[in-house]
Amino acid sequence: MVGEGGGASDPDRVLAESGASLCARIVAVVPDWVERTVGGIIDAWVATRPSETVDRAAVTAEAQTAGRAAAADVAVRLQAVLGVDVDAQSTTPLEVVRAAVAHPTGVLRRAGVPPVVRDSFAETRFPDDVYGLTPATLGAVDPSLTDPARVWGAAKAMAHKARHRSAPG
Numbered sequence: 001m002v003g004e005g006g007g008a009s010d011p012d013r014v015l016a017e018s019g020a021s022l023c024a025r026i027v028a029v030v031p032d033w034v035e036r037t038v039g040g041i042i043d044a045w046v047a048t049r050p051s052e053t054v055d056r057a058a059v060t061a062e063a064q065t066a067g068r069a070a071a072a073d074v075a076v077r078l079q080a081v082l083g084v085d086v087d088a089q090s091t092t093p094l095e096v097v098r099a100a101v102a103h104p105t106g107v108l109r110r111a112g113v114p115p116v117v118r119d120s121f122a123e124t125r126f127p128d129d130v131y132g133l134t135p136a137t138l139g140a141v142d143p144s145l146t147d148p149a150r151v152w153g154a155a156k157a158m159a160h161k162a163r164h165r166s167a168p169g
Contacts, residue, residue, distance in 0.1 A: 011159040012086065018155040019082035022093060022148045027075045029142035030100060031067030037104045037133045038063040045113050054111060062107050070103035082152075086159040093149065094138055098126070101133040 042059055046052055077096045081089055108131055115130035126134045139146035 011155070011162040015086060015152075015155040015159040016082075018148070018152040022145075022152045023075065023078040023082055025145055025148050026078060026093060026097060026138065026141070027071050029145065030071040030074050030097070031064070033135075033141045034067035034070050034100075034104045034107075035060070035063045037101075037131075038066070038107050041104075041108055041113060041116070041131050041133075042111065059107065059111050062110065063104065066103040066107045070100040073103070074100050086156060086163060089156070093152070094135070097138065097141055098134050101126075101129050101131075104133055105129065105131055 038059065042054060042056070046054055074096055077099070078093055081091055081093065081096060105128070113131070116132050118130075118132050122129070122132060122134070135141045137146070138149040
């Protein structure tokens, strides 16, 4: 990247800008992600149990509320992660979003949906995610996050490299 003076941009500034952009994009898509995940599990559950009745309007309303709460939670946590020095960033945006599965999980539990069968890796790695909602990537939350996540990752690598470049010699 080139700065105003024609030289290379400050890697810390580029990291901060890409982090702020990624944060805004993630927060914008989290409510829809929560609603989609709840809706998908509810649809699958009802399809396999025709005798079950679900107040779909109530679950949808609760999923919308949970989506807004998840977005607010993710916003606070992402700002805390992305707003610190590169060397102090102890987690990633993906890990922050993964923690937000608690929101759709709560909706599904209150709706009476039983846990899904998961493989042993998922059970060990994500023990509280009884519905298998944990995204593997930010792109799994929403495809529009793939490129901004890559840009942020590259910016973080460049900032780290610039900071820890060994002296020649």
